[in-house]
Amino acid sequence: MKQVSTRPKSLKPNIFHYCPGCGHSIIHRLVAEVIDELDIRERTIGVPPAGCAVLAYNYLDVDMGEAPHGRALAVATGLKRVLKDHVVFTYQGDGDIAAIGTAETIHAANRGEKLTAIFVNNGVYGMTGGQMAPTTLEGMGSTTTPGGRVAARDGSPLDLTQMLAVAKGSVYLERVAVNSPKNIKKTKKAIKKAFQVQLDGLGFALVEVLSPCPTNWRMSAPASWEWIDTTMSKIFPLGVIKDETGYADRPGDES
């Protein structure tokens, strides 16, 4: 009999607390698989955010240090400047990285910090119960935009990853999604590349992952996958936003 799937070594055997249909559990697993494949578990330090993924240290079996809301990339800067030969990554939501932590994010990228940021964009503040995020789409309802987000009143959805492209220190920026098996494979490839950029000491790398939040989107899980395709990715188009790695695509990266 052939074993086709197993729990990654870097993933603890704990049951996820995330809601049914939530993208975090998929993204956690992808991060763990990549850490295993690059064989960096013993020298990796993760920085979880304030947000739904604040408990990431219950699942990822690597050293982790908790940051205040929005400050993950500043904490990660401190860690990496001391542990130059280690791998330091942040795992942040949209409110964390693109609202309260905008300054820390832009300046970490601009300094070219050799860090990997996993930016989970679900267009909403999940943990606090579904308030408007910087990435909430126009017209999209939230508990603080009950009639839908209105640009003239609330601003438009902020494309943080696009903003980071103008920072000279950012080397690799890609937007992916975890709403289909095909997209999940692409997400893993992007995450692996973002860690490789750090291992090669090239500069700042960030992967933005469009991630379903069926609970706060008031949708079924399948409807949320479809909504990412039909609506969310129209405002946040998938694909490479910046790639100055000089890497040729490596065979086997698709696995």
Place this chain on the structure above:
Amino acid sequence: MSDTGAKRLMRGSHVLGEAAVLAGCRYYFGYPITPQNEVPEYMSGRLPEVGGTFVQAESELASINMVIGASMAGARVMTSSSSPGISLKQEGISYLAGLELPAVIGNMIRGGPGLGNIAPAQSDYFQATRGGGHGDYRCIVLAPASCQELCDMTVKAFDLADKYRNPVMILGDGMIGQMMEPVVFPQPLDPASLPPKDWTITGAKGRPARAIISLLLDPKVMENLNFKLVRKYDAISQHEVDWETYLTEDARLVVVAFGTAARIAKGAIKRVRDMGLKVGLLRPKTLWPFPMRPLEQMSRVVRHLLCFEMSAGQMVEDVRLAVNGQADVHFYGRPGGVVPTPEEVAHQISHYYYQAHLDQAGPDKGPGGGGRS
């Protein structure tokens, strides 16, 4: 560059930086604000000489969080700022306390509130000694009154921070930071010679993965951490209180002052001593833990205390708590960055001295005593 043993004439802000380097600090994260810009400027040149790292952060928020990261990795690390910048750092200082991370924070107080001015003040005593950020916690607060003491206290701050896994604040002011005095520096300490820390996050190699967290959702677990912190703070209060007395043996009135104010008070006391007034000084060197017992014991003998601060009156509350009604506590303060002269303070001392008829009374009269009837 470090020339140990010999006296060197140096500016306070540079002393803070040099002493930190000699204490094994190799990481400094800061942001410019007057009157302490010479600290980041000094560290930007000095740290690379010893293989250290200086980062000018985008804000005080970022710099204190970089301190958190470096401390998590086990390094001796420092930041510094002045009042408005320290307000911004308070979030991170609360996290340092909650995560039980050692760090040293220099604070050269300026006049406030708000943007205030850049003149020396002591108006952030409450902020420093009460924690400053959210939650039940304390910073160890050291208050130097000279550049030599700034040097010695900076070295001690790193030891205390590591010993108790707690943030330590060096509370100076624009005067301490800007003035130049001769300083004898200690021998440099090699950070590699420090005892290893068994709680850092440096990769889960040969041990289970660790998480350094302060999110404790179960109130019982959170309460346990709070009680653990309380026990730590009790131990600090028991072992680390430091103060100095000056001419208190025969004193009928004792001035209580710290830092720059204590230097001014000494000048004032010399003047009133020349006039025959029996006046001494008690100078807290640790503001938290505060010298409660020394003050309480003194108040059994000396029934008149004059608390002098460069603020509208903050430490005076701790003085009143310490003496608990056993002595009359008077207050004189100049807030807003005004630095009074020794003559002005001498005038205030003699005012209270004669008003309480201390020139006639013995030193053993009770509170409110001294001939008023």
